[in-house]
Amino acid sequence: NAGVTQTPKFRVLKTGQSMTLLCAQDMNHEYMYWYRQDPGMGLRLIHYSVGEGTTAKGEVPDGYNVSRLKKQNFLLGLESAAPSQTSVYFCASSPSGRNNEQFFGPGTRLTVL
């Protein structure tokens, strides 16, 4: 099992460019999450999904969109990147929501110039 994988590992964008981050999990988990990690702020939830075809907003959803067309994949899109979106992005999955361990990917380091 690869667990949770993220593509790409690093990316540099110019302001206004768009990109999509891909998260894939091979554990047949229902729930998937996108977080961003900024220095001194812990992890903050951007969007999440409780099953294929569903998405919901988290704590900091503005400027991001997501899609969950297949159970194993959760895509995070930036339509028009801004320097404030420079961060490390983590994807996670879990079998269900309550009390379940979330399994994290290795992260994507994004820099917006």
Add this chain to the structure above:
Amino acid sequence: AQSVTQLDSHVSVSEGTPVLLRCNYSSSYSPSLFWYVQHPNKGLQLLLKYTSAATLVKGINGFEAEFKKSETSFHLTKPSAHMSDAAEYFCVVSDNFGNEKLTFGTGTRLTIIP
């Protein structure tokens, strides 16, 4: 509403001495509590979790944490630090009331002195 406060942003201990990482939480309902560890340039890994069973929870790598409702605390301890314990540690709360979301603390960086 739920929140978590990690009382120390940085802790340094000598190898072989005890580790104490402090966490206080706030939750409107009976919470679930977690400690995650993040090694440099890696994703987060679960150390242990409390879900209303035994108040003393044992985790991986010799770590344990005690849930104290009266003090709203969930401190992480280890009797003897190892060099491989150097990492960032996150205390996390979930309020268990139809809420799939975790709330993360700001993290404690643990440094081990040889």
